[in-house]
Amino acid sequence: QPVLTQPSSHSASSGASVRLTCMLSSGFSVGDFWIRWYQQKPGNPPRYLLYYHSDSNKGQGSGVPSRFSGSNDASANAGILRISGLQPEDEADYYCGTWHSNSKTWVFGGGTKLTVL
Amino acid sequence: QVQLVQSGAEVKKPGASVKVSCKASGYTFTSYYMHWVRQAPGQGLEWMGIINPSGGSTSYAQKFQGRVTMTRDTSTSTVYMELSSLRSEDTAVYYCASDYGGIWGQGTLVTVSS
Numbered sequence: 001q002p003v004l005t006q007p008s009s010h011s012a013s014s015g016a017s018v019r020l021t022c023m024l025s026s027g028f029s030v031g032d033f034w035i036r037w038y039q040q041k042p043g044n045p046p047r048y049l050l051y052y053h054s055d056s057n058k059g060q061g062s063g064v065p066s067r068f069s070g071s072n073d074a075s076a077n078a079g080i081l082r083i084s085g086l087q088p089e090d091e092a093d094y095y096c097g098t099w100h101s102n103s104k105t106w107v108f109g110g111g112t113k114l115t116v117l
Numbered sequence: 118q119v120q121l122v123q124s125g126a127e128v129k130k131p132g133a134s135v136k137v138s139c140k141a142s143g144y145t146f147t148s149y150y151m152h153w154v155r156q157a158p159g160q161g162l163e164w165m166g167i168i169n170p171s172g173g174s175t176s177y178a179q180k181f182q183g184r185v186t187m188t189r190d191t192s193t194s195t196v197y198m199e200l201s202s203l204r205s206e207d208t209a210v211y212y213c214a215s216d217y218g219g220i221w222g223q224g225t226l227v228t229v230s231s
Binding site: 036038040045046047048061062093095097104105106107108109110111 | 212214220
């Protein structure tokens, strides 16, 4: 089954834009997967943000601001979560995940701790 | 209101079993798969398995095969996750998460300690 690799941490200034990456392991193509993104703040369950498969097949979670968006980077074989206009309340852990239909299993990335400076 | 409400915290001894419930409301329970995910203290999310509330079919992560059982009760819109042969490493917050809108339960802390 695929492995999703996320950088353990990332920091950026308030008002900036960030790209959080979720790299798919060798042998799997990001274009074949629907990547979901979650935000988790301390002491709370994860919050579903969005999913991305392609520009024509994507979706935003209920109430999630449009400054959160998804895309793929085929050259890096990675799913991307872009957050524009960073706000202090965006400081959180971000997880990607995807369903692997062949093994009927779900896989999470290890998560990225985003710090807003 | 769409929500998943989980049962309360549990303290168990090593070797025991725990059964956590997750009651869904506000949507058609049988139309959306339910996942169970756990998170050990200070760690990331770990997927345990999935159940189809309609027919009851399940798929479990290989790590938990033989130790986890997921069931559902359609009359009460509730899914259950039972984990057996508990060890200290199973101490974690256990979440249910529905494919309906990506909603998550509030989490259930399971502490395994002698």
